[in-house]
Amino acid sequence: MHPVIYYTIIFAAVISTCHGTPINSPNNCGYDACNLGQPDKLNVHIVPHTHDDVGWLKTVDQYYYGARNDIQHAAVQFILDSVIQALLENPDRRFIYVEIAFFWRWWLQQTEEMQNTVRQLVNQGRLEFVSGGWSMNDEGVTHYNSIIDQHGLGAEFLRDQFGECGRPKLGWQIDPFGHSRQVASLFAHMGFDGLFFGRVDLQDYAERNKTKQMEMLWKGSSNLGEESWLFTGIIPRTYTPPESFCFDVFCDDEPIKDDPQLHDYNVPERVQAFMNAAHDQATGYATNHIMMTMGSDFQYENANQWYKNLDKLIRYVNAQQVNGSDVNIFYSTPTCYLYALNKVNRTWTTKTDDFFPVSLNPHGILTGYFTSRPALKRYERYSNNILQVTRQLNAFSNITLRNAIFPLSEAMGIAQHHDAVSGTEKQHVANDYAQRLSQGIDSALYVINEAYKKLLSKENQSLPVPTQYLCQFSNISECLPIEGQDSFTLTIWNPTIQSIENIIRVPVTKKYTIQSPTGETIAADFVSISLPIKNIPGQTSSAQYELLFGTQIPALGFNTYYFEAKADATIEEKSTIRVTQNEACVLQNEHLRLEFDDRGNLNSITNRDKNITLPFSAQGLYWYTSFQGNNSLPEFQSSGAYFFRPLTPNPLPVSNSRNITCTYADQVQKALIIYNEWACQEIRIYDGARITEIEWIVGPIPIEDGIGKEIIVRYDTDIQSDGTFYTDANGREVLERKRDYRPSWNYTVYESVSGNYYPIPSRIWIKDNQRQLTILTDRSEGGSSMHDGSIELMVHRRTLYDDSLGVGEPMNETAYGKGLVVCGKHFLLLEPPESSAFYHRNIAQHLFMSPMGTYALPNVSYANYSKIYRQTWSALTESLPYNVHLLTFDQSSSKVFLVRVEHYFELNEDETFSNAVQFDLQILFNRLGRIAELVELTLGGNLPLNEMKRLVWITNHNESSHWKSTDPNFLTSTVVTLSPMEIKTFQVTLQ
Template sequence: MHITIYYAILLLLGVGCFEATYKSQSGCGYGSCNLGQTNKLNVHIVPHTHDDVGWLKTIDQYYYGSRNNIQHASVQYILDSIIEALVKNPERRFIYVEIAFFWRWWNEQSNDTRKVVKELVNGGRLEFISGGWCMHDEATTHYNSIIDQHSLGAEFLRDQFGNCARPKIAWQIDPFGHSREAASLFAQMGFDGLFFARLDYQDEDRRNQTKTMELVWKGSANLDRQSWLFTSILSNFYDPPDTFCFDSSCQDQPIIDDPRLHDYNVPERVQAFINAAHDQARGFVTNHIIMTMGRDFQYENANTWFKNLDKLIKYVNAQQVNGSDVNVFYSTPSCYIYALNKVGREWTSKIDDFLPYGDTPHGFWTGFYTSRPAFKRYERYANNILQATRQLNAFSQINLRNRIFYLSEAMGIAQHHDAISGTEKQHVADDYIQRLSYGIDIAEDVINNAYAKLLPKENKLSMTPTQFLCEYLNISECLPIEEQKEFTLTLWNPTIHPVTHHVRIPITKEYLIRDPTGSIVSAEYLPISNMTQNIPGRNSSAQNQYIFTAQLPALGFSTYYFEAKSSKKEKTEKEKVRKETCYLENENLRIEFDDQGNLRKIINLKKHISVRFITQGFYWYSSFPGNNSAEEFQASGAYVFRPLTSEVRPVSTTRTITCIKTKTVQSALIVFNEWASQEIHLFQGMSSIEMQWTVGPIPIDDNIGKEIIVRYDTDIDSASKYYTDANGREVLERIRNYRPTWNYSIIENVSGNYYPINSRIWIRDSTRQLTILTDRSEGGGSIYDGSIEIMIHRRLVHDDSEGVDEPLNETAFGKGLVVRGKHFLILESPANSALAHRVDAQQLFMNPIATFALPQISYTKYSSIYRQTWSALSENMPLNVHLLTLDQLNPKQYLLRIEHYFELNEDETYSHPVKIDLQTIFQSLGTITGLIELTLAANFPLSQLQRLDWITTDKQSSHVDVSSEQFLLKDTIVILNPMQIKTFQVTL
């Protein structure tokens, strides 16, 4: 088949065999676009397929077409069929989005087929849109992973196809709400526009009526015009107009154009299409509209689509001689955007986001902000491993980037809008997790090889002990070190700042712990709580743990050596208080409880401010048990959060508290019942409070689904306002029961006020700000003044009828899933909060990576052979700068991303431009001899960026000066402005 296609395209390129409705221009890019006719309604026909990278089936099942009893879909046949159909007619066009699928298909093709595909791409007939590994979610993703998955796809397209494959448009047609930060990132990647389909039904109604379905989205409050992105909202979801689906899976009538037949239907089909075009045009302001022709996993038989579209175009345009003003032709999203740009009109703008998304009065898609919380945390952990592995690979120069690809690819798949969102079937969620686990296993091998180069001292040849991860440390389990006489713990700090890290190591015997200088570490030997020991699936016999403070160098490691004590030593001195009034205190904070275990007050001792807690603890909403037969019967499910009532119930009316105080840490273990507890930790020297929660198995024996929240009710006068981050970066103000751009009708007063919390949420008054940091994406809001609630777990008994077709009821080891996580509480004055929450959030996101080894040699010998601490940096780096990416591309070239992670006017000291010398990062590797600044997706030089310019109704231009002079760096000094990310290709 491949050779047949090849010869067919050579023939068709030379001899026209179809009566074209217009003469296409050669080449790719905007020069190949048909801009229509100025006196006609121009209908841009965009053939497309939406191929979920896992949802009801796994990515493998979708690609190969297995388990079609679940859903008939096979991407390999879709791509085969599309190429064959495009070859038959040079006027046809098609867009493709999900590179995770295309990459698989491409690797299977012959050289002849690859040549055909390259001809189609170079001719602008097959166009890649978005170009990410997947169509990522926008609510529960972190900006680091969004950038990575787009870079992964962009690198593939650049390397295989060159400039003609560079995507110009973001295509987010199915994610469940849209983030302002995502728009900003797309703009920084060099995109000219964004399309999406889902927005709140109230917002959509208003925009249709006011003809504001297209706008300039100002994606950042800090980056000005470089973050602006033209945005078009698809009016018909991403479907064809009614009755015009020509896929073999559809039931609509084909175009029957033989007038001799009784079923001849050209006149009525043509008129129906003209009517549909005019109906759609009523919501738009130009004489251009876009019609998406395709849907989920369509075009498996592309001939059925294209044959009918060819006829439709021919016969609709033929009516122009009879007075029709409709001009229809094959197009692409980029050509449509280009046509709008050439109209030369002014556009409305928007500065907030499109969250939350509600498709009906009772259908707010805010449940998925928390759905599958264990997976959401595991994805963050996997990204932590990925970034550290890239760094270790770079500094050790072992050149194993191809091995890191497995984790990069698994992370790219995990960003899909039915992956990290938690809205997939259970067996698909299992597959996503397995892929991450496999990628981590291979990354562990890279880490081990890197340490084999970094650990040994010069001229000391030895077999370096194998390094390994203990992935169950969060439940106090590390089986390989149990009963060992000696072992080492090496901590890699992936940030460019020294950090203080609090280490917890589960053990079965007592040890002396030596720091990198050989000194004995002051460590606390404390019991592991019964709640932890009883977590289902925990196999460790460890009943105690060591807790100590580690000081880690910037972008480097420290090794701690554990050697078993020869005899029992006196236990750590500690004060233990049970069922009595308790308080925790260090030099910065005091935490007070009553004798029932209720958190009552937090005092910032240095700032002389305090917050009183009216209540704090675990509560649950009863999930609405609807049958989804009508809007009013909408059930709560994987996507939708709909509580039965706005009232919450406490998980328990009583609780017990046990307080333990040592020199290193003071803790309060509060047990609510057999399935809900929290441990509040206050470490010496810290100005934040760690609250570790454990929830599950959530009981559903009563056949009632339960949405578990942690609620913090305080005396802060928050005046209906609260603040949440967008994808871990900029923070947006939220106002209860309010939307900035339309008159919001309040129907669901709880779920309608939930927003994604990717890293932080806060409330404040004139003197106090309470910030809560999260270790994963969660949903939450402020339903009452002074209150923050965060949903941390869900176990449901009904499906919400949004497609996944099964209840969100996660189990493990024969029981409901137990989930453990952390919140960090920060109490500061509003003026001083930014430093605390920005720095702590970054360190929480990029946590030190712990690896263990069994050297089986004494400390004296170990210290003589191996380095015990090392840093890539010889100078201190500015505190407001973060190393986002360090990836070795080849022996002499590196990909580097650095960012300023403070916002404008956020902090008196750190919200200003900052200088950084890039050579400092590469000091241990060599001298920088070449430096090229790239776009955010790292697929072409920033000096070559030429984005379309737009004018807003307030007479502002989106134009950004990107003259080449700006990017000819004379040295390695770079200036970063607040919230700016800079990307470089570095040659040593």
């Protein structure tokens, strides 16, 4: 069976359309099912849970079925089997579940009778879903688009199978390695009332525990006000039980032996130990409620063992109340604990920064994963690009193949897991993640072809549309389907709502003429592919040249370009391209000027429009020596997949000498700087461009000297940045950073470099009064400003020691029998601070929503092709505002769509585009039909916004988190107003 058909069947079995009938359930779940304890007691909320990594040491499949238990004993299917049976035995018992990727798979294998039994448990609040994402996503290196998508995928399943009682009410991020303010804001807009997590910096934890500030109101956005605030709590012990109270089959703690006739009867000492643990934990919290997590990684495979001991513990601890004990213990959930805190009616401290970076010991700082597995990080970002384009093509062609997109949606949901895109998994698991993305893209390509069959065909034409091919190795100048062909087409889809100008690079073996969609011949540069690209292991193309040409692609639409081999041209014919080697050179266009010396040093960049120049004292590739220790003590902490710990604070240059080759063509001017056989940069400016593109190729990183190396690209300028720099959070809002400083506590520096590293999912900048240097990335990377005027970004790592956090392997990726070679890009923008946002916001959007090109072999002449097929098309008949972005355009059924639109500027960033904006949503649907009904939803897409009622919290400054009320009726107008950084989600039904 074709994988697309298979996935369509199993997905359709459990997912209904967006406007499907919800499951009716009695109103005794959620807060209505909560035990709020006793006001005069220390109320201990016992929360049975399992933390099931969606891949880590084993693959998702291996974890679910219990395969490869020689690596780690874990079998999720048996956990769920066991928990459900244990819950049925005692109505007091509770359990929470998080990872829908696993639960969905288990659900498909259950009988209808079992499914109805589980629904009853959910309706009674005995089984509760928290977070509800396909996975527990990482927060440092993920992009907000993918975070929303993976939560939406899980939320849709829960809504369709369990109705309102299946809707999660809080975030449960107990294992990620740092926590983003942007994620808190997203969760608030999903309708969550709170968030709990377990990992914070050890210095931060100590101070909060001492001052009873383990719980707070987190102001998730500096733009969106109270609607982005989220009550947030830090869980002690990360997410494990108190010491000596783990009752899992794999734990060695003493069970409760309650037969008084036994010589080792232990109820009194176990009760006393528990009450001591409860009082110890309560010292760090501000109310008479505490939460104890009873569970850990892949626990409850034998749930009876856990629950039998917990039943006894609850009974015997509470029995001591008649003897004066103030401890009241009962089964609960994080939702009920949150509700109890809300009912305490007190004020709470606030937080406005984030929880990065996180130190687990003085020399172990979780900053290595910001860069670990850079190729997988890029592939995940690229896969999201394909996913969004495929959804749009499916919708605008109205082929209703949403279920066939599910394999890629699911693979992306899995990839957001905090041991997936983070790069902190075993190598064979990383390979599995990549394979899932690849298979998902294959299924998406089926949808793409079906869509283009409709969009490319002109009316009254019956000839088949040529098969479209994705060239996924275009980044290394390889596209085998078109190699050596006499003619081919390139169709480029623009997923943004503004037309864009783009430079296209097509690897070829001979010269071609290029016909535009309107029939004109397009001028193109015919340039040699650089030797470092051709030498990348695994590169099998025989193409020696690239065709470079400029395009302008219509908004939400496509252009097709027709390539025909020149019959009378040879490669040897006279070229207008000029090349210099090891000479000082200048690259320039009408907007930019770059000056290099004869040793390959970038001396300066000039913005010619604004007449500002930025001198560089250094720019290039450097490496930190990885600390290699045995991890026995903090001072012997190694650098590895999670931790970045350099041996010394001073990086070394990759090479003390360089070769520079400068190339001048009509469309591009570039400087190829080769450091050695494993490191190079190619710095380019294109005709008409205002940004500088820097492509770097790093690897195989040599380790023959027994030294692990962490490679950075560094940009040293004369900007007086005063220890301050700025980094984005998950591709959206930007936070100010200060070197050797934390806004929330008095920070003691143990690691001067790693302690100043932050995740850079999209961009970083430094500035003074006149100049701002912004660097945008094509994937998440770790970065910092270690000196005034300097920016550094880590692009690749190869370590030789494990860092003892469980993965059991060094960060030592290989491919084709050699160390992994990674190719990536940085984009440099030099502007005055007041105009920078206009450019970097737009560039960032186009980097994660890039035009997607597909190739085809039409086997007809251009004259015939132009008669048979449509060569340009746009979904838009009217323009939309510049500061609006189409985040999601997903067809649920033939007449129902899920749409997210966003304002992608922050307050006060730009004099024009930081203002609120209005536009008519109908413009997006003019090609499809008239909007008959418009319902605004929460960000997760699983609840009408007017039905959302969030808990209200009061700060210690008497501020209220009250959410503004919305019109209880369906929207009567299709005109949408967006404030800066606002995302709105709609269910759209057409006539």
